[in-house]
Amino acid sequence: MNRKICIVGGGPAGLSCALWVKYLGLSPIILEKHSRLGGLQHTNSFQNTWYMGIPGKNGQAFIQDFIRHAEAETLPTLLNASPQKITQSGDDFHITVGRTEILAKALVICTGQHIRRYDHVQEIAGSEVLKDSPQVCFNPGSTPLQVPYVAGQHVAIIGGGDNGLATAALMASTADHIHLIVRSEIRGFGLYKQWVMDGIQSGKITLHQPAHIQRFETKGDQIGITLWNGDRNPVTLPVDFICFRLGLSPNVKAIDTSLQNSGIGRLALTPSGYIKTDEFCRTSIPRIYAAGDVANQRDPCVATAVAQGTIAARSLEADLRSRCWRFS
Ligand SMILES: Cc1cc2nc3c(=O)[nH]c(=O)nc-3n(C[C@H](O)[C@H](O)[C@H](O)COP(=O)(O)OP(=O)(O)OC[C@H]3O[C@@H](n4cnc5c(N)ncnc54)[C@H](O)[C@@H]3O)c2cc1C
Incomplete structure (x- = not known):
């Protein structure tokens, strides 16, 4: 048989x-x-x-x-x-x-x-500035390698799952400032949430939630991310590095x-x-x-x-x- x-x-x-x-x-x-x-x-x-x-x-x-x-x-x-x-x-x-x-x-x-990558954001206006950019990372697994690289930088982390929270908490140890951008709710592990809350309290992390990304654009050496939270005027954050943590x-x-x-x-x-x-x-x-x-x-x-x-x-x-x- x-x-x-x-x-x-x-x-x-x-x-x-x-x-x-x-x-x-x-x-x-x-x-x-x-x-x-x-x-x-x-x-x-x-x-x-x-x-x-x-x-x-x-x-x-x-x-x-x-x-x-x-x-x-x-x-x-x-x-x-x-x-x-x-x-x-x-x-x-x-x-x-x-x-x-x-x-x-x-x-x-x-x-x-x-891992969800560029395809997942290409509908957003201005997303072509992200394509193949050295200032953008889609792979959550590479975070520990990037922690030294983002020293002194303004970093945006997009995503409120385990990987988004872990990235925010780790990068907060070297980056100048972290913007954590979450569309709806934070879903990550309790311990990671606690690390992020500690970062928010110390002023190292700003949480933007709920936040919808309207567009990306080049701003000198930085990338501008325009966010809208539904009830205020859109704001544009200029950042040096963006980590997308969009799930799988x-x-x-x-x-x-x-x-x-x-x-x-x-x-x-x-x-x-x-x-x-x-x-x-x-x-x-x-x-x-x-x-x-x-x-x-x-x-x-x-x-x-x-x-x-x-x-x-x-x-x-x-x-x-x-x-x-x-x-x-
Ligand atoms: C950044 C990151 C960190 C993680 N950290 C941890 C951790 O610390 N601890 C932990 O326990 N888990 C962790 N995980 C989760 C863990 O990696 C997965 O749960 C685990 O790998 C799942 O195993 P799997 O065999 O189901 O799938 P995978 O590991 O995804 O393997 C699937 C395989 O199938 C192959 N394949 C796909 N389609 C086809 C096809 N059509 N034909 C032939 N082959 C195909 C792929 O190439 C791949 O080799 C992490 C995940 C990520 C993304």
């Missing part, structure tokens, strides 16, 4: 799933669209303080341990590989990747999320389109576009599972991704034995 299980995405969820699939006696194959395994943690130069057992390690060093583990276990992997076409005949999925066709009994979607979106579209085009079905998604699963990581399509951030808008982190990768592997193995594929 074909015992192959195709895992799309080689971040923490996909690697954990592949490891368990191997030990459960099936044959994993990981398809990773980038040239290296590891996923989002490659962008993270923060210390990974949320994961027990690795004090002092940043995300980039931490993910190297995952990659070493995958190599030691010789988990079969295709890099620079995404499914181009997925069809189904009988009990098998046929997954086309370049000239290779993979026959798999089940598919596990572990494609994670991507799930990587679903490519695979969902493939599944629909081949008539296999449409994945049930949440209103924000994340894959809906049951508690066993089953999606709405029989023999297709999803694990990690792509199916977990509420609690995305390495620990939950690893856990869901494990659950998906164990579920599909049990389902394969009992031939029970239904979404419950």
Whole structure:
């Protein structure tokens, strides 16, 4: 019998799933669209303080341990590989990747999320001044590297989630002043909120909330950000550096389109576009599972991704034995 299980995405969820699939006696194959395994943690130069057992390690060093583990276990992997076409005949999925066709009994979607970047703000007037500018940063994971760079500068941080608050708190230690611009409400972790409140009290951080950005423009060596808060005249803040912390979106579209085009079905998604699963990581399509951030808008982190990768592997193995594929 074909015992192959195709895992799309080689971040923490996909690697954990592949490891368990191997030990459960099936044959994993990981398809990773980038040239290296590891996923989002490659962008993270923060210390990974949320994961027990690795004090002092940043995300980039931490993910190297995952990659070493995958190599030691010789988990079969295709890099620079995404499914181009997925069809189904009988009990098998046929997954086309370049000239290779993979026959798999089940598919596990572990494609994670991507950081929202320029596309997300390009509708705002004057946004072209931001494009490729060295005064603009979209990657929250690079914040620790930028803390020395913003010394003595006026910095705007746009976004009130975990990453916006962490960036504001860290950069307040070196920047001359921080403008934290939040469209609606602050949503970040309680501890980060406290750090920001301390910065506001000390006069180092100004919170603009609720604030809508009307336009960007060049102002000498600085970038002007015009804000409107609904009841007063717009104000323009001239700043030296802007950090966009706009959140993340799930990587679903490519695979969902493939599944629909081949008539296999449409994945049930949440209103924000994340894959809906049951508690066993089953999606709405029989023999297709999803694990990690792509199916977990509420609690995305390495620990939950690893856990869901494990659950998906164990579920599909049990389902394969009992031939029970239904979404419950
Ligand atoms: C700045 C930042 C800091 C963070 N800090 C922490 C932290 O300190 N601690 C913590 O626990 N979590 C942290 N996180 C969250 C953590 O990185 C994620 O929760 C975790 O990486 C999710 O793992 P995943 O495998 O679900 O997805 P990802 O890590 O996103 O991996 C998904 C993989 O799928 C691949 N892929 C996508 N689409 C396709 C496709 N069509 N075909 C093939 N491959 C595809 C991607 O290239 C990627 O390699 C942080 C996130 C960010 C952005």
